[in-house]
Amino acid sequence: MASGTLLGISGSLREGSYNRKLMREAARMYDPAEFVEADLHLPLYDGDLEAAEGIPASVQRLADQIAAADAVIISGPEYNKGLSGVLKNALDWVSRTKGGPWRDKPVAIMAATAGRAGGERTQWLLRLCLTPFRPHILPGPEVLVGNCSEEFDAEGRLVNELYEAALSELMADLRKASV
Ligand SMILES: Cc1cc2nc3c(=O)[nH]c(=O)nc-3n(C[C@H](O)[C@H](O)[C@H](O)COP(=O)(O)O)c2cc1C
Numbered sequence: 001m002a003s004g005t006l007l008g009i010s011g012s013l014r015e016g017s018y019n020r021k022l023m024r025e026a027a028r029m030y031d032p033a034e035f036v037e038a039d040l041h042l043p044l045y046d047g048d049l050e051a052a053e054g055i056p057a058s059v060q061r062l063a064d065q066i067a068a069a070d071a072v073i074i075s076g077p078e079y080n081k082g083l084s085g086v087l088k089n090a091l092d093w094v095s096r097t098k099g100g101p102w103r104d105k106p107v108a109i110m111a112a113t114a115g116r117a118g119g120e121r122t123q124w125l126l127r128l129c130l131t132p133f134r135p136h137i138l139p140g141p142e143v144l145v146g147n148c149s150e151e152f153d154a155e156g157r158l159v160n161e162l163y164e165a166a167l168s169e170l171m172a173d174l175r176k177a178s179v
Pocket residue numbers: 012013014016017018019020077078079080081082112113114115116117118119148
C-alpha cells in the first residue's frame with residue numbers, strides 16, 4: 001500500500017538523464033503516497049552570496065523537502081570517477097541551512113553510468129560526502145547500473161532482471177527503515 005513521502009534527488013540535471021530514470025524506477029518500487037523530485041538548479045555555493053543574501057530560496061526549499069521526507073533516494077552520475085558538481089554543490093548548500101535536515105534520514109543511493117562499473121567509485125564518494133550529515137544510509141544492496149543507455153525501455157523501466165531485483169530489495173529496505 002502506498003505510504004509516506006519520498007524525495008528523489010537526481011545528480012544530473014538533464015530531463016532525459018538515466019539517473020533520473022533510475023530514480024523514478026526506485027520511486028515506483030518504493031510506492032510512496034507522495035513522491036517529490038528535488039530541483040538542483042541552485043546557484044553555485046558562494047560565501048559572498050550567502051553573506052549578502054542568506055540562504056537562497058531554492059536551497060531552503062530543498063532542505064525543507066529533505067526534512068519533510070520519510071526517506072530520500074539519490075541517483076548520481078559518475079563524472080570522471082567522482083560526484084557531479086551539481087550534486088556536491090547541493091550537499092554543500094544544504095549543509096549551510098539550519099536544523100540538520102539529513103540527521104537520521106533513511107537514504108538509499110544508486111548510480112547509472114555509461115561505463116561498465118556502474119559508478120562504483122562515485123557511489124563510495126557519495127557515501128563519504130553524506131556521512132558528515134549523519135543520515136541513515138542503507139549499506140546495500142548496491143545498485144550500479146552500467147552501460148545505462150541499454151538498460152531502460154521506452155517507458156523508462158529497467159530491462160535487466162538483476163538490476164530490477166537489487167533496486168526492489170533496496171527500496172523494500174528503505175521502506176522498512178522509514179517507519
Ligand atoms: C563530465 C563527464 C564525465 C563523465 N565521467 C564518467 C565516468 O567517470 N565514468 C562513467 O562511467 N561515465 C562517465 N561519464 C558518462 C556518463 O556516465 C553518462 O553521460 C551518463 O549518461 C550521465 O548520467 P545521466 O544520463 O544521468 O546524465 C561522464 C560524462 C560526463 C558529461
